[in-house]
Amino acid sequence: MMETAAVTLKGVEQYRAHFRLGPIDLNIDEGYVTAIVGPNGSGKSSTFRLLLDLAKPDAGQMSVLGYSVGQGDDREWKRQIGYLAEESDFLDDSIRGSEKAAFVRKWYPEWDVNLYQELLRKFEVDDAIKLGKMSKGMRRKFEMALVIAQKPKLLLLDEPSSGLDPIAWRAMIDILHRYMEPGDRTILMASHIIDEVRRLADFIVFMARGQILGKYEKDELFERWHVLYVPAANDSDRSKLLAMPGVIDAELAGIGMYRVVTEDAPQTEEALRAAQFGIGSRQAMQLDEILQVLMQRGVYA
The missing domain is CATH 3.30.70.100 (Alpha-Beta Plaits)
Known part of the structure; x- marks a missing residue:
């Protein structure tokens, strides 16, 4: 049976003064967890920004959830994406978590306030605290709750466990497994944590120096290499x-x-x-x- 692609990149390239990304040809299968693994500076975060149309490619085409990136009104497909960036936005430091949640929920029709509150309890996060006053780990847990509560069809996670202690890390793994239970959701994540990839990923993409080195089914990879x-x-x-x-x-x-x-x-x-x-x-x-x-x-x- 043919798998449906949640994300497709065809001949995507981006040129910078000291870095070249691509050309990238890659399909991310719907309903699975795909992990991009590679050293720092390999182009993982740059690829995420291109997929979100936060940066423009110099060549190639991309589609996300069946929509062409960079063409037409993007509000519909972006409402179906949850994005957890590697670094928190310092512009939000002066507002409380509850204020950020109240703003975000207006943009997502599937927003689930009960799920949001449940995740805050599980992570032991108080969203009455200003974001700039939260520890790195607490802020990461808050941001994770925020994107999961959107109930997106596609989760883009850039180093999701950054700053988490072992207990919070195990809670995150459990939450992401639960997120995938409906069967029609997709996670594309960048991670350098080997155990995280082994416990979450169905497919593994290796990336280095702006190039895709290969895409493998996880269990087959470990059976063969x-x-x-x-x-x-x-x-x-x-x-x-x-x-x-x-x-x-x-x-x-x-x-x-x-x-x-x-x-x-x-x-x-x-x-x-x-x-x-x-x-x-x-x-x-x-x-x-x-x-x-x-x-x-x-x-x-």
Whole structure:
């Protein structure tokens, strides 16, 4: 069955004095959580701003929830989006949380005051406090409650757990799982927290230097990307290992042992057995390790 795209970018580029974004071609599937993972400065926040029409691309086309970004009246589709920026807006520092909520609710017909109050209680946030007087963690929790109460079809979350303590982080994970329960909602998030990505994401997009390195289904990614430790007799075995399906790299890891990086562990292991190589041990790769390999390989999807 064909998946419906909640977000589509086709040939999107943006040029700045010291940074180039794109060209980006990417579909974000409706009804799923997609996490963009990459180092600081890779273009994650810039991509969010383009999707919200807060900045303009120099090339390409974008659509959000079926609407073309940058064309016509954008009020209808923006009412269906909740956006949590990485940094709080200092212009709001002088107003109370309740005042900000009263302003925001006017723009969102699906605003749920009961949900808003429930989230404030869960997060232990007092919205009578001025936003500028809240701690970073409390402000983050308030802003999370604000965007969830809008009941948007699409949530754009830029480093959502920034400033949260472990208890608040677990509450956030639970709230986002509940948000996705209706089945027709979508989250696109940027995060560098590995456990956060593993617990929330259905798909993972790797990004670096303004480029998309690849999009993967999460469970398949961790099933296939492995490090295998393979006993080998001599240096000539390295060329044999590198020629096997799925193998990205093979380096000595001690006397008579190779460390083999593969992006298709089942195929690689089958080829190893057929070539009468043994496998000493295996381990799944972490997100940061996979990102490093993709950046070193320079493969752009």
